[in-house]
Amino acid sequence: xxxxxxxxxxxxxxxxxxxxxxxxxxxxxxxxxxxxxxxxxxxxxxxxxxxxxxxxxxxxxxxxxxxxxxxxxxxxxxxxxxxxxxxxxxxxxxxxxxxxxxxxxxxxxxxxxxxxxxxxxxxxxxxxxxxxxxxxxxxxxxxxxxxxxxxxxxxxxxxxxxxxxxxxxxxxxxxxxxxxxxxxxxxxxxxx
Amino acid sequence: xxxxxxxxxxxxxxxxxxxxxxxxxxxxxxxxxxxxxxxxxxxxxxxxxxxxxxxxxxxxxxxxxxxxxxxxxxxxxxxxxxxxxxxxxxxxxxxxxxxxxxxxxxxxxxxxxxxxxxxxxxxxxx
Numbered sequence: 215x216x217x218x219x220x221x222x223x224x225x226x227x228x229x230x231x232x233x234x235x236x237x238x239x240x241x242x243x244x245x246x247x248x249x250x251x252x253x254x255x256x257x258x259x260x261x262x263x264x265x266x267x268x269x270x271x272x273x274x275x276x277x278x279x280x281x282x283x284x285x286x287x288x289x290x291x292x293x294x295x296x297x298x299x300x301x302x303x304x305x306x307x308x309x310x311x312x313x314x315x316x317x318x319x320x321x322x323x324x325x326x327x328x329x330x331x332x333x334x335x336x337x338x339x340x341x342x343x344x345x346x347x348x349x350x351x352x353x354x355x356x357x358x359x360x361x362x363x364x365x366x367x368x369x370x371x372x373x374x375x376x377x378x379x380x381x382x383x384x385x386x387x388x389x390x391x392x393x394x395x396x397x398x399x400x401x402x403x404x405x406x
Numbered sequence: 407x408x409x410x411x412x413x414x415x416x417x418x419x420x421x422x423x424x425x426x427x428x429x430x431x432x433x434x435x436x437x438x439x440x441x442x443x444x445x446x447x448x449x450x451x452x453x454x455x456x457x458x459x460x461x462x463x464x465x466x467x468x469x470x471x472x473x474x475x476x477x478x479x480x481x482x483x484x485x486x487x488x489x490x491x492x493x494x495x496x497x498x499x500x501x502x503x504x505x506x507x508x509x510x511x512x513x514x515x516x517x518x519x520x521x522x523x524x525x526x527x528x529x530x531x532x
Contacts, residue, residue, distance in 0.1 A: 293421050301428065323432060323518045326425050330515045333422045337464065337493055379444075379469030382502055386493040386514070393495040395513050395520055401500050402511060 226252045262357060275350045282339045293332040300325050337385040407529045411457035412437045416447040416473065418465040426460060429518050444468025448476050451483055463492035471506060478507040487528040491516065
């Protein structure tokens with residue numbers, strides 16, 4: 215199937231070769247617009263072809279995803295270290311007098327709660343990686359259409375069927391859009 | 407509330423499994439097993455004798471919502487208390503979970519008190 219740019223160029227050429235006799239002012243104006251459009255498309259094709267899309271595919275995006283994977287690995291490692299320490303503190307608590315034991319247990323609980331950041335950041339980073347890969351795929355398809363040498367990446371293959379659970383799995387929302395526990399409790403109560 | 411209840415926690419983040427297990431231990435629940443996705447959880451639930459499921463939503467290959475639907479469709483498991491613990495906080499997620507039969511819903515990040523409160527609530531109704 216011919217691309218839009220090629221079709222427009224073809225139309226301009228056909229109009230030019232089919233001109234017989236004088237043009238009306240409207241036809242002259244239309245022809246001028248078509249020629250300008252054709253020039254713009256040709257310029258855009260040249261600029262897109264000149265982009266170093268290969269660098270984005272071969273270097274920038276893999277480096278970015280590797281860096282994000284490293285962030286995940288480091289935070290997981292650090293979180294597990296923190297949890298190791300908490301478990302040791304927790305095991306010591308029974309040997310302490312009641313008041314300090316309670317303080318240690320409360321502090322450990324708060325650290326456990328805070329450590330769930332690793333799950334949330336992991337899900338957010340996964341969303342960023344997905345977005346980067348989508349950008350890469352679209353860039354490659356655009357450059358391929360304009361005659362760039364590099365072939366477009368293969369479409370992702372769905373290995374599992376879409377379910378309602380997967381369709382609604384969007385990961386953490388931005389704080390401004392996220393429902394609080396109180397709002398969720400209220401929503402659940404409205405079903406009773 | 408029976409502290410000897412067998413609890414299955416389901417999450418694809420090992421850190422989260424560890425955190426929930428430790429918080430449950432603080433609440434004196436020591437019979438805790440783990441699964442890293444819905445499919446593994448379903449196998450364990452069908453083979454075992456659990457009194458409560460605490461599951462994440464966003465997992466592959468089987469999500470928490472799909473696990474919940476399987477549980478509710480299983481004659482032996484259909485009344486099993488099921489708490490969703492997830493970062494999915496959109497109204498449509500909560501509604502879908504409720505319609506699928508979720509017993510309660512906790513949004514991440516959560517605190518120990520919320521976990522305790524929701525467990526007490528679903529265990530009373532179990």
